[in-house]
Amino acid sequence: MFNEKDKMLSEVSKKKSAFKLDAGKILKSAEEMGFGPKSLSLLKKALAVESLGSMPFSMYRAPPIIEKAGEGAVIYDVDGKxxxxMIAGFSVNNIGYHRREVLEAIVEQYSKISQYAEMLSEVRIKLSELLVRITPGDYPKKVFYGVTGTDANEITLKLVRFYTGRPYVMTHWADYHGRTSTISSLTSSFSTWAQTYPVPPTDPAIIRFPFPYCYRCPFKLDRDTCDLTCVRHVEYMLKAPYYGLSNPRKNLTNVAAFLIEPFQSAAGYIIPPEEYLPALYKIAKERDILFVVDEIQTGWARTGKLWAVDHYPEVKPDIILVSKSMAGGIPCSAVVGKSEIMDSWGPGAFSTTFAGYMLAAASALKTINILLEEDFASQAREKGKYFLKGLMDLKERHPIIGDIQVKGLYIGIEFVKNHRDKKPATEETAWMASRLLELGMLVKKSGYFGNRFAMSPPLNITYEQIDKAVEILDKAFTEAEQKFGIKKE
Structure with a gap:
């Protein structure tokens, strides 16, 4: 009996240790990567006082110590490197850095009052008026504030169930909606789930269906002849009585909402085929299922439109979730939806101390107005086209590149060991991310198999900086192909 218990504890220990990092190895990697003296000194201090479970330690062999931003898409570390x-703080700094107008708005608001519980304020009401005006749909809308994107998802998960009286919420495999214990149920990521060990995310009424990842179609079909099988699959799930989602004979459904990312962001900036979202939206509307889009990373002009769903005029979501670039670097999120939905529950249904606080509202109001007045969506479209030309040239010359997807300045690059069976170049991608750091570029490795770059530069990146980025990528790809023996077939 005790031997079995010891064996079980040993297995638990192995599973836990698989995630643990070694502070000494991180510091050694920083030295090997040529970190400057100030960076090394501060990294050593960070390793002594910060949890190794923090995000920075997952991105590179050793994380840089960020000091300040320059013009356009430039960041400096503490040694001046x-x-x-190519990250923009995870698509937070879409309008760039240190905009004086935003700073002035924050200072002016702080001189009055920065926060007071979740009470109404003039600046918050102005922000709400702007949000209902610029989000998709010409029907009456209202706003519910949070602080983070995870908050927005938490609010929405409760709201759609309360409004409809139905339990099930459907989402894509590999959609990302947050990492709290509750919202991890919506985020189907092994790394996210594993960190809740030994108790997995426990919402039993989250139902997943495949995202149209056409480069690696889960149905092993070709896009030209597939007839959107991914959509037909969802349709079948809702038609078949034994799935338990619907009773087609009585035209009843147990599904409250589709809560989806329009494009998959944390999964590697994967863009669906043009026909997909309109087809999925049609299914929802035919069955009185709420259509909810998480635009936390795709919104705010990132894809060349104000919202990703704006690429599909017929898609008018019942609810849209926004955050990240909304307030120019100040935490702020909002759920914007049809008034009848937003007013369906009672006061205090969800509360968090800093929701809609004055400082964030002032920063958001100024940031959004800059984004609209300077037409950052058009900038993203034109610069995205220019960037794509450079990337496609690299694809012609580099066999490590399997696929490139670009919408505005929302850029996903997939890496493979070969084009024959598209074996994911996972090790190579991790190596390239750290090598690019050495060469002077910040990128985020991502993807279902850890073999994609998700690239989201500030939208005010210059054309010269795009050219420089292509040059640096070219060098890293060349070195990776030589190091790992990847050749044209």
């Missing part, structure tokens, strides 16, 4: 920024 310059990096081309």
């Amino acid at each position: 310059e990096y081309i920024d």
Whole structure:
């Protein structure tokens, strides 16, 4: 009996240790990567006082110590090393950095009052008026504030169930909606789930269906002849009585909402085929299922439109979730939806101390107005086209590149060991991310198999910086192909 218990504890220990990092190895990697003296000193301090479970330690062999931003898409570390920024703080800094107008709005608001519980304020009401005006749909809308994107998803999960009286919420495999214990149920990621060990995310009424990842179609079909089998699959799930989602004979459904990312962001910036979202939306509307889009990373002009769903005029979501670039670097999120839905529950249904606080509202109001007045959506479209030309040239010359997807400045690059069976170049991608850091570029490795770059530069990136980015990528791809023996077939 005790031997079995010891064996079980040993297995638990193995599973836990698989995630643990070694502080000494991280510091050694930083030295090997040529970190400057100030960076090394601060990294050593960070390793002594910060949890190794923090995000920075997952991105590179050793994380840089960020000091300040420059013009366009430039970041500097504490030793003055310059990096081309292909992350924008996870698509937070869409309008760029240190905009004086935003700083002035924050200072002016702070001189009055920065926060007071979740009470109404003039600046918050102005922000709400703007949000209902610029989000998709010409029907009456209202706003519910949070602080983070995870908050927005938490609010929405409760709201759609309360409004409809139905339990099930459907989402894509590999959609990302947050990492709290509750919202991890919506985020189907092994790394996210594993960190809740030994108790997995436990919402039993989350139902998943495949995202149209056409480069690696889960149905092993070709896009030209597939007839959107991914959509037909969802349709079948809702038609078949034994799934338990619907009773087609009585035209009843147990599904409250489709809560989806329009494009998959944390999964590697994967863009669905043009026909997909309109087809999925049609299914929802035919069955009185709420259609909810998480635009937390795709919104705010990132894809060349204000919202990703704006690429599909017929899609008018019942609810849209926004955050990240909304307030120019100040935490702020909002759920914007049809008034009848937003007013369906009672006061205090969800509460978090900093929701809609004055400082964030002032920053958001100014940030959004800059984004609209300077037409950052058009900038993203034109610069995205220019960037794509450079990337496609690299694809012609580099066999490590399997696929490239670009919408505005929402850029996903997939890496493979070969084009024959598209074996994911997972190790190579991790190596390239750290090598690019050495070469002066910040990128985020991502993907179902850890073999994609999700690239989201600030939208005010210059054309010269795009050219420089392509040059640096070219060098890293060349070195990776030589190091790992990847050749044209």
